[in-house]
Amino acid sequence: MIKNKHAKLFVGFFLFLMQHSFAQNDLSQLPPLLVSQNGKSISTKEQWEKTRRPEIKDMFELQMYGKVPGKLKIASVKILEMDNQALNGKAIRKQVRLTFKGNGKELAVEMLMYLPKGKKSFVTFLGYNFNGNHSTISDTSVHIAKAWNGPSKPRSAESARWPIETIIQSGCGVATMYYWDIAPDRNDFTIGVYPLLYKQNQLKPADDEWGALAAWAWGLSRGLDYLETDKNLDAKKVIVIGHSRLGKASLWAGALDQRFAGVISNCSGSGGAAISRGKEGETITKLNANFPMWACGNFKKYSNNESALPFDQHMLLAMIAPRPLYVASASEDLWADPKSEYLSAFYASDVYKLYGLKGIETNVFPKVEDPIIGQVSYHIRNGKHDILLYDWNNYIQFAHQLIK
Numbered sequence: 224m225i226k227n228k229h230a231k232l233f234v235g236f237f238l239f240l241m242q243h244s245f246a247q248n249d250l251s252q253l254p255p256l257l258v259s260q261n262g263k264s265i266s267t268k269e270q271w272e273k274t275r276r277p278e279i280k281d282m283f284e285l286q287m288y289g290k291v292p293g294k295l296k297i298a299s300v301k302i303l304e305m306d307n308q309a310l311n312g313k314a315i316r317k318q319v320r321l322t323f324k325g326n327g328k329e330l331a332v333e334m335l336m337y338l339p340k341g342k343k344s345f346v347t348f349l350g351y352n353f354n355g356n357h358s359t360i361s362d363t364s365v366h367i368a369k370a371w372n373g374p375s376k377p378r379s380a381e382s383a384r385w386p387i388e389t390i391i392q393s394g395c396g397v398a399t400m401y402y403w404d405i406a407p408d409r410n411d412f413t414i415g416v417y418p419l420l421y422k423q424n425q426l427k428p429a430d431d432e433w434g435a436l437a438a439w440a441w442g443l444s445r446g447l448d449y450l451e452t453d454k455n456l457d458a459k460k461v462i463v464i465g466h467s468r469l470g471k472a473s474l475w476a477g478a479l480d481q482r483f484a485g486v487i488s489n490c491s492g493s494g495g496a497a498i499s500r501g502k503e504g505e506t507i508t509k510l511n512a513n514f515p516m517w518a519c520g521n522f523k524k525y526s527n528n529e530s531a532l533p534f535d536q537h538m539l540l541a542m543i544a545p546r547p548l549y550v551a552s553a554s555e556d557l558w559a560d561p562k563s564e565y566l567s568a569f570y571a572s573d574v575y576k577l578y579g580l581k582g583i584e585t586n587v588f589p590k591v592e593d594p595i596i597g598q599v600s601y602h603i604r605n606g607k608h609d610i611l612l613y614d615w616n617n618y619i620q621f622a623h624q625l626i627k
């Protein structure tokens with residue numbers, strides 16, 4: 224009887240430790256978010272903006288994602304197609320080609336947009352798709368994208384990830400581009416945007432110059448440059464969104480480019496929202512080994528050496544403050560590690576507090592499908608690594624509630 228009680232207590236204590244230990248361990252190991260490099264503590268939003276945020280930006284730029292090696296603006300815009308009666312008359316559809324020029328080379332990127340009709344000011348979600356614009360919807364007017372990696376995917380192959388009708392019905396717009404158009408998702412720096420900015424005889428980016436995540440992030444900002452010129456929407460209300468590797472890119476884009484009104488990371492995991500220290504599933508070592516082209520060359524020195532990182536991913540999320548931020552996970556996505564994603568949002572919340580805003584208030588992991596929607600939002604969906612209607616429904620609510 225007593226033994227039994229002890230056993231129960233022991234198991235209970237063990238479970239408690241499981242729930243809380245990671246948070247407590249990590250808190251002490253994380254580089255301090257609110258202490259500047261000269262050792263001064265940061266206690267106001269002015270100090271944050273003037274001193275700490277730029278320090279953090281520089282660290283991520285030089286050590287992790289890599290810097291953009293030059294300026295490259297949109298050279299020309301061509302409206303390829305527009306229809307005011309799309310989706311049974313509910314939406315405006317637009318397909319636009321953005322062309323970039325550099326070193327005698329050209330890069331063309333197509334953006335597909337669906338915008339709600341009869342509204343003046345609404346939120347537009349901007350994000351990449353994995354398989355070409357035509358893969359997001361069955362609409363046969365959408366151009367079939369050039370496939371960069373094998374045969375073209377069928378129309379609407381990725382449509383479960385893009386509930387476009389629901390988004391339009393909610394009164395929001397959506398704009399998407401194919402990420403390979405900007406930079407290839409393989410260890411190849413001969414195509415995509417890179418060669419347009421090479422110096423003479425350069426064959427690949429230097430160790431502190433962009434990897435693919437930074438190139439994709441750059442492309443999202445150029446997408447926003449275009450949206451700022453488009454009279455059919457309000458570019459002050461653009462939320463940058465991405466799933467998985469494209470969520471990593473959307474976070475870096477949103478962190479750097481403060482024109483984005485809000486930022487959503489869906490299952491972005493390692494190198495995205497998740498704190499690297501103590502991370503389960505995909506570690507920095509694995510990320511660098513399997514996807515050497517994503518981060519910059521300098522980041523390789525942190526393989527098997529996470530504790531040497533002068534920053535961690537909660538600082539990336541903090542760079543988004545005070546703008547609304549949404550981090551989401553999926554219960555079976557242990558590779559991304561939901562707990563490390565959640566804790567990152569929790570720690571980043573300290574910077575939101577400097578602005579008098581409420582972030583994530585507890586490090587106790589929330590229940591599955593019990594979303595926290597606020598300036599810093601989080602949910603964990605039931606199921607696999609993916610972005611699905613459940614996620615979008617919450618993002619739509621977040622957009623309506625927080626982007627004014």
Ligand code: GCU
Binds near residue numbers: 467493558
């Ligand atoms: C791999 C990779 C992840 C990435 C994911 C995806 O699983 O290890 O880091 O997020 O692909 O982009 O789907």
